[in-house]
Amino acid sequence: MLANRRQFLGLSAAGAAAVVTSSPARAAKIKSNARIVILGAGAAGTAAANRLAERLDGAKITIVDARKQHLYQPGFTLIAAGLKPANYSVSGTGDWLPSDIDWIEEAAAEIDPVAKKIVTTGGKTVDYDYLVVATGIKLDFEAIEGMSLDLIGKNGIGSVYAGPDYAAKTWAEMDRFTETGGVGLFTRPGTEMKCAGAPLKYTFLTDDYARKKGTRGKTEIIYAAHNKTLFGVPIVNEKVRMLYEDRGFNTVYDHVMKAIDPGRKIATFATPDGDKEIGFDFTNVIPPMRSPDVIRNSPLPWTDKWTDQGWVEVDQYTMRHRRFPEVFAVGDAAGVPKGKTAASVKWQVPVAVDQLVAQIEGRESSETYNGYTSCPLITQVGKAMLIEFDYKNNLTPSFPGIIAPLEELWISWLMKEIALKPTYNAMLRGRA
Amino acid sequence: MKDVSIGMFIAVFEEIFGAGLFWGMVAAAAAILLAFLYLIVRDHKLESRRFLRAELWAPVGALAAILFVQFWTNSGFTDIGGPIDVIVLILIGSAGAIGLTILAYVVPSLLSGRRSA
Known part of the structure; x- marks a missing residue:
């Protein structure tokens, strides 16, 4: 039988519709009136804000950060190698934040995890039910x-x-x-x-x-x-x-x-x-x-290790504070043995968010962070080793048998140069 | 990586090109492929002569795709470091070759209208 143009187009449209409708439905939002404060709108804070806004309905989410510029830090090496201009790493903090949260454009000056409140540099006091510490690192x-x-x-x-x-x-x-x-x-x-x-x-x-x-x-x-x-x-x-x-x-x-x-x-x-x-x-x-002063001057850091550095005392698997269960830390400020990279943030944030949402719901979360970190270790312009590992110092390649972690490869460079920033951006939006 | 999913890859591609351009390219690729299939259905066969002529474009497409990736990134042929790099090079070349061949078959076929059987 001869298929005519109209039949063919009809068949194509049906195929396209099938592809669209087969995408998985989004999980229903959890209703909550919890007050959640996120300290820091860098990689970890922004990703947490987007994921929390996506998961919760009715929660009051406030993010606290004075910095108007968002910096894509993995790009610094490429800038310092003359391969990208300085603005390659710069975007606006507000560009990435969900519209239905509050952004206080001040830094945090004080954290009181006993009274469950923070005070900003401008003197604003913000009470919280849950606190996500994502203040990043201080270069001393x-x-x-x-x-x-x-x-x-x-x-x-x-x-x-x-x-x-x-x-x-x-x-x-x-x-x-x-x-x-x-x-x-x-x-x-x-x-x-x-x-x-x-x-x-x-x-x-x-x-x-x-x-x-x-x-x-x-x-x-x-x-x-x-x-x-x-x-x-x-x-x-x-x-x-x-x-x-x-x-x-x-x-x-x-x-x-x-x-x-x-x-x-x-x-x-x-x-x-x-x-x-x-x-x-x-x-x-x-x-x-080191940890920023606001963390080091609070009760949040470890007291028996990293005492000169002040990282937040969290459980290394759940990212929950070991003494203040409504406090989480993600990103560079978290006191875990490994994972001060954006690749770690990409894993830590969904874990911390699920742990927090589970706490709101009164259930146990099974999500854990295993110490995953990734480092596209550039060995020359055009070649890199895609090194990924966990707490146990095991190599954890994302593409086992395909991309060898300890070989200087072009594909690893392509990933660094082409795919890393888009993956980071997708992570900020809570989509990766 | 924690989750390697189709949704994540789509999100990453949307970030690379922008959602509009990415889906536009997907739609264009799909339209060209559909046009190719339509022509086969319409003509009851793959026009061998026309396809052979279209295939002459394959090396051009392969080379263009490879050079485009190298131009777009700070890398070149000397950065090939292992077997996977050669495979990636072949895949990029193949994508360019197949894409341009199909395009070179479809465009003249559509322009010249229906061929007599």
Whole structure:
């Protein structure tokens, strides 16, 4: 039988309709009049706000953050490698927030988990039934003697972490350095830190530029590790050690930067054998990282560990506070052994939100966070290793048997460059 | 990753291209594919001559797709690091080749109107 045009179009439309109607129905919202306060509108706070707004009907959700700019922090490395402009990482905080929540454009100044209230820098008191702490991390540049933000971009001093504009200034210095050669000095702090792979990436990238510009022969690259390893996961550490050897990096261990002299271009390190000085022509300063003061001055941090850093005392599987069960912490501020990355946030937030909603409903949640972290460890422009692991230091590849975690691959670079930011954005909206 | 689902991939693609462009491209691809199937149904066969001519576009489509990805990203042929990279390269090339071949078959067929059997 000859099918005519009309029949064919009818059949096509029916097929399209079937695809549309087969998508799963959204779960019904939970009715609640709970007052939920979220501290911080970064990756974790914004994702939590969207997921809570999606799950709850009638809850009063308030997010507290003075920052008008939302920063896509995984982009800083690409900016500092001259591959993206500074505005690549910048969007508006309000662009990502659900319309039916309150945004107080102030920072939190005080948290009282006993009275269940917070006070903002403007003096507003906000009572809560549930609190989600997502304040992020404080970069403690002052802890390095002689260091300040205004030094970045001069005298060979860079700092990828400091922000998008500073990352761009760091690129200008790295670009200049790799034109001429000299001593490139790379470090990491002695504290917990966000994205522990970033210091390694930037070392690899500087090496790559020096090679491509033909100045690698005139360049010495020194990596000062804070302890006896290059990476906290043993199997990854071994791989990085091999790559460092292959690239000809000079690695020193147990070196923590404590002071910098921009005039003399000398950094001072605390080591088990006393202070040591290392000269540099270019360096990527990574300061110690701590919880913001508002957390450290509250009863929320751990009291028997990380006492100099102040991470929130949460159960590492549920993200619920161990002493204040209506308080959750997600993202960098959470006191868990691993997971100060956006990839961890992507897993932590749905867990914390489900735990919180379950608490409202009076049921037990089975959702848990296993310490998942991901690091597209760039080893040159165009190649990366897609490293994923959990609390147990097990590798947990998302694409087992397809994308090898410990190989320098183009596909891993494509993921970093093409898919990571869209995945992050989808995560902010609570869709990934 | 915690959840690898179709919904997440759709959300990611919507973020990459913007929802309008993404669904527009999906609709365009679907329309071209439907037109291709329609032509086969209409003509009772795959016009071998026309298809052979369309196939000449395949290498162009393959190369264009690969170069487009390399242009769009800061990477090139020297970044191929392992077997999966070669497979990805082949898949990108194949997508470009098949896409352009079908397009090259469909457009002249539709423009020239119904062929006599």
